[in-house]
Amino acid sequence: MPKGVQISTSLRQTVVRMSSCFSPKTIRAFTTVSERSQQRIIHTWKETGDVENPPEAMLPRGRPRKLSAEDVYFIQGVINRSCDVYLDELQEALGIICGANVSKPTIWRTLKRGGYRMMKLNRDAAERSSRKRARFIVKVATQYKSEQLVFVDESAADR
Secondary structure (H helix, E strand, O other): OOOOOOOOHHHHHHHHHHHOOOOHHHHHHHHOOOHHHHHHHHHHHHHHOOOOOOOHHHOOOOOOOOOOHHHHHHHHHHHHHOOOOOHHHHHHHHHHHHOOOOOHHHHHHHHHHOOOOOOOOOOHHHHOOHHHHHHHHHHHHHHOOHHHOOOOOOOOOOO
């Protein structure tokens, strides 16, 4: 068989059937499939039970996951019981109960793969009131002198 030509599924099955009775040289004489291609076909058949290679999407890619399936089920169970759980709380529970010491980004990526999304805590909307703000400005302006005021920048404060 010429180099780079796709070997049909039926020819692959023929090679597997013939391999139990004939030598690779004899199979090559009948099918024109090279000995190396025969080895690959037989190896694939022994590994997967099929003569075709599995599609690329079915093969595991990249680095193995740090969290097992049981760990992922545990995380999902915790979130389903209480949806307002912080990542650091999940990290601590995983370490204590499952013995899995992983980072918060790993937990977040696992949740994201599972279809969860993160809601950021927003306190500003609940604390704002134009009436209260106006009262505060009037109170500060009437009760305090400018020398008594101290301003602190909390923009880098961790909430």
